[in-house]
Amino acid sequence: MVHIEEVQFNSRTIIRCDRCPKRIRVGRSDGWNIIYKRGVIIGFLCSQCQTPEENAEAEINEATLDYGVDAFGRAVARPKGAFE
Numbered sequence: 001m002v003h004i005e006e007v008q009f010n011s012r013t014i015i016r017c018d019r020c021p022k023r024i025r026v027g028r029s030d031g032w033n034i035i036y037k038r039g040v041i042i043g044f045l046c047s048q049c050q051t052p053e054e055n056a057e058a059e060i061n062e063a064t065l066d067y068g069v070d071a072f073g074r075a076v077a078r079p080k081g082a083f084e
Contacts, residue, residue, distance in 0.1 A: 012025060012027070013025065013026045015029065015032070015044045016044065017045055017046040017049055018035065018043040018044060018049075019045060019046075020048070022046045022048070029044075030047075031047030032044055032045060033045045033058045036075055039070070039072075039075045039076060040074055040075070041075070061077070063080075064079065064080060065077040065078065065079065065080065066080050066082060
């Protein structure tokens with residue numbers, strides 16, 4: 001799980017929480033998390049629906065990982081500084 005600010009989206013894109021009906025524009029989605037499966041975005045979680053464990057996981061990932069995209073368009077994570 002990762003904070004949505006780590007990934008490039010069009011700021012006008014509207015996303016919906018997978019656990020409640022809340023919708024928001026990506027540019028205003030502070031505190032939302034992205035759900036990945038095998039490098040593909042499969043969902044989003046608003047800050048109210050995240051468990052403390054999910055939020056902690058995203059905070060740790062944000063502090064220790066950089067995200068990029070592989071040749072197949074999948075998100076990949078590497079330790080901070082590894083993409084340089």
